[in-house]
Amino acid sequence: ELDSLDKIVSLAKARGFIFQSSDIYGGLGAVYDYGPLGVELKRNIRDNWWKAMTQKYENIVGVDAAIFMHPDVWKASGHVEGFNDPMIDDKQSKKRYRADMLIEGEIAKLRSNEKFEEADELQQMLDTAGSREGLCEDLHKIIMENEIRAPESGAFDWTEVRQFNLMFKTQFGATSSGSGEEDAVYLRPETAQGIFVNFKNVMDTSRQQIPFGIAQVGKAFRNEVVARQFVFRMREFEQMEMQYFVEPGTDAEQYDRWLEERIAWHKELGIRESKLRTHPHPEDKLAHYAAAAADIQYEYPIGWQEVEGIHNRTDFDLTQHAEHSGKKLEFYDQQQQKRYTPYVIETSVGLDRTVLMVLCDAYREEEVDGDTRTVLKLNPEIAPTKVGIFPLIKKDKLQDLAHKITADLREDYNVLYDESGSIGKRYRRQDEAGTPFCITVDFDGVESEGEDTVTIRYRDDMTQDRVPVSRIKEVLSEKMKS
């Protein structure tokens, strides 16, 4: 079991899954780049989600909205006013913390020191802190009264707690005065609004009736206060969202349905069931737009954390946008002859958090012949490389056949030809990359009577089969599914 993210971070870097952004300049806080293996893994997960959420349903269609949106969108959505986190600064080290997370950290510390009563008491205080009004004062009081110190410096010299808006702001064009609120343009902090503002366009053009859904995958940006958890919390990240428009009154049932369908998706992705759970939000902690909300949580090495949110957003967004834009955003139900503003059930999953979940869940260290083998037991469907192909040694006869097989498989799969190092080293490299199959061309296979054969080695149990060359594709496609 992983007890921190450290091993995942180093494997991700060493194998080319994920790098720090601008690495050669020392990196940029909470911004990451995907390397050759990472980009494939991420794309496979994205494609899997897209297929599961659009192709599978007659009544869900996609959009790809721009990152920039009209500034009024964020007034209507409530983000300008309310998309804040409470922050506090350690005056000595000038380090900034999220006040609520500082308290959570203290609770975790108390628990690990087996001071359970004190931990529960502190948790109770945090749970009953004001949700919006008075939150800053409450959090400040908790920090002061419990003498919570800065984790790194140990100092106890705090500023007030202030609300900090998470949206990145910029301006358009050369005419901008540079500082005016009026002409501020934001990088979207969520993809959802691009769907709401296109609700009418999509309904008018795609001939959908309620209920129907709109799906989107795209970048979102949040100026996170605390950003020290690898790709779990980034300032630039990718969301995969689906907003499902339903008739009011059917929303509770649709909310339950989507929560169930989304959990099923995570399991189909190969995530262990014991590591997944749902966490309903208590009513007094709901976001301003929501009538019900639940997280789908995964047990990361940093604890149980949200990977996806399911929300009943009611008619909040469409009503707000109708009011601010002056456009009618309603549905006319011909059969029932009534007009209404649909409710929205939202499923919102972070792509990067899913990548991290997948890596953590697949990571294993196993003892093999007195050695430790590190292996990523990824679902073959999302593995970056599907097949590694190796000539046992650098001899023409073996290399030629290996090249031929590589060229042939390349048509269908992402494959990798590798002839450098011992065969054992090559297997280990592919184990760490999560490659489910390795094909080795050896002398036994090319020098015996009849058709040439190769060995196929399976990542998870390291067993091998000898297979005639003409049957390779058949065997792979069979094993890919199982």
Ligand code: ATP
């Ligand atoms: P958290 O409470 O962890 O900050 P959130 O409740 O603000 O998350 P939502 O606004 O519901 O998150 O966003 C939906 C999904 O987007 C989350 O479940 C998560 O997977 C992803 N997400 C949100 N913020 C980030 C981030 N900073 N980095 C990576 N993924 C994120």
